[in-house]
Amino acid sequence: MKSLELKYLKELIEYRLDSYFGKENLMTKPNMPALSQWSLSIPSIIKEANLNDDEKLVLLLILCPHIESNLLDEVIKSKLESTGDFPQLGGVRGKNFRGFLPTGQTALFLLAGDNSKKRKEIQEIFNTGHFFEKNQILWLEDVPEGEPKMSGKIIISQEYAHLFIFGEPSRPKFSMKFPAQIIETEMEWEDLVLDEDTSKQIQEIKTWITHGNTLLNDWGMHKKIKPGFRVLFHGPPGTGKTLTAGLLGKHTGKDVFKIDLSMVVSKFIGETEKNLASLLSKAEKTDNILFFDEADALFGKRTSVRDAHDKYANQEVSYLLQRIEGYRGLVILASNLKNNIDEAFLRRFQSIVHFPLPKSAERLRLWKKAFPSKVRLHNDVNLSKNARNYELSGAEIMNVVQYSCLRALAANKKTIYQEYILSGIQREFQKSGKIMR
Incomplete structure (x- = not known):
């Protein structure tokens, strides 16, 4: 038994085709069922958008091949006497999917027919600035130069298609278009040793992740503050920046994507911006956390302009600033040195969190937590002395x-x-060029 929304789509296509060919005993035009009656999982962004029936039809039309792949072909063939083309209906065949894929022309035929005023209204649904385009939900595929815009195939993002069908966002796969890997950790908050000030700031970030949507939407602050939350973690290597990012995701039910900057930053003009735009576009649909480690490479200070390359590099940083500022989720930038980050970024961070080297008391806690339970420490091991003497x-x-x-x-x-421990400390000191006393 077909769902109400697919039953409506089938009946609407039959109604429009019968009307076009002037057949007798026309069906009554069906009514669009309310979103609450759809069998699909409706994302909250769609529920809150107050879509009109035309917009719902466009959405349903492009979802149909993803839900019931043969429905459009079956309905159309049953109503057309020949299997030849019917240009007014639009539609194309895919490269892999050989069924009917709707185009903008398909939406025009079903919703407007020959009504020129109504056709303009329907075309607005596919214009830049519409809700669908702004949120990268659906759009028209680009067409060859000189061909009508509405002959383009309607495309729905794979992330939203997955969300409608399965009720949960899909995880983007690591690729050139999404150069990010998920950070996962088996550790817990009690395994993380931070000083008191750092811990308080991390708690503030957890509060935003939990209550940010309430603040923006229920309390109406979306009119006064920008969406999203931008954070800078800065401090020496090995002080817990990456682990903290992983724990924020683990305990708030969000994936943390660590960006591979080597695949984002490009020496070619325009490529870095293009790569970042593609990455953020995909990430925004998941409502997860972005983590830029060694962020200096992407968000470093602008320089004085000496030549065209310097001018372009500064424009690149300005673009990155605007794009990150518009991201709706949590963005964490990590750097060993705060001063390496451009001041324009610093002014726009909601939180700047310092991860200092641990003090003696914190080092002792780290030593006590570090050893596995299956080993025992010899009597000559003095963890307090080790914590006190070796930074x-x-x-x-x-x-x-x-x-x-x-x-x-x-x-x-x-x-x-103790001999083992001291040898290990000696090795760590040698790595960083320090002298062990």
């Missing part, structure tokens, strides 16, 4: 613990000796 980041402490455990395994033991 290490959380990541460096974990490297020392890993080294010590491997030493124990190599010796076929389950005991960690």
Whole structure:
């Protein structure tokens, strides 16, 4: 049994074809069922948009091949006496999908017929600035130069098609168009050791993730503040910036996408902006978290203009600033040095969070949490002394613990000796060029 919305679409096509060919005993024009009666999962953005019946029909028309692939072909063939083309109905065949795919002309035929005033109204649905286009829900495919715009195929984004059918957003796949990988962690908040000020600021971010939509929509602040939330994490390597981003996603039910900047930044003029626009367009449909590690490469300071290249580079940074500012979700930029980020970005961050190197008390907590439960520490191990004497980041402490455990395994033991730990610390100091005292 067909759903109400597909039954309506079938009857509307039959009604329009019968009307066009002037057949007797015409059907009564069907009524569009309310969205609440549709069997599809309706995204909240669609529910809140107050779409008119024409807009709902366009949406239903392009969803149909994704839901019941043969419905349009069956209805059309049953009403047309020949299998030849019927140009007024529009439609094309895909490269892989050989069924009927609606075009703008299909929408014009079903909704306006020969009514020129109504045809203009329908074309507005596909114009730049319409709700569908602004939110990258559906649009018309570009047509060859000189051909009518409305002959273009109607395209619905794969993300929204998935959302309508399955009721949840699809995860974008890593590709040249979406150069981002999901950060996942098995650690919990209690495993993260931060100082008090940093912890308070992280709590503020968690509050925005939980209540941001309420603030913007229910409390009406969308008229006064920009959507989204922009955060800068800055501090030395290994102080918990990436782990914090992963935990924010894990405990708020959102994916955290770490952007591969090597695939975004390009030496070719215009390519960086194009790459970022494509990435953000896909990410916005998922309502997840974007994490730009080593963000200096993309959001670095603008320079004084000495030549055309400098001028273009500054324009590029300005574009990135505008695009990030319009992103509706949480964007986290991470940098080792706050001063490397352009001041125009800094002014627009809702939160700037410093991740300092851990102090002695915090290093002791890290040491105590770091060792696996299956090993024991020899009596000569003094974690308090190690924490007090050696300034290490959380990541460096974990490297020392890993080294010590491997030493124990190599010796076929389950005991960690101070000698192992000191050797590991020595190795970490050598990496950074520091002298161990």
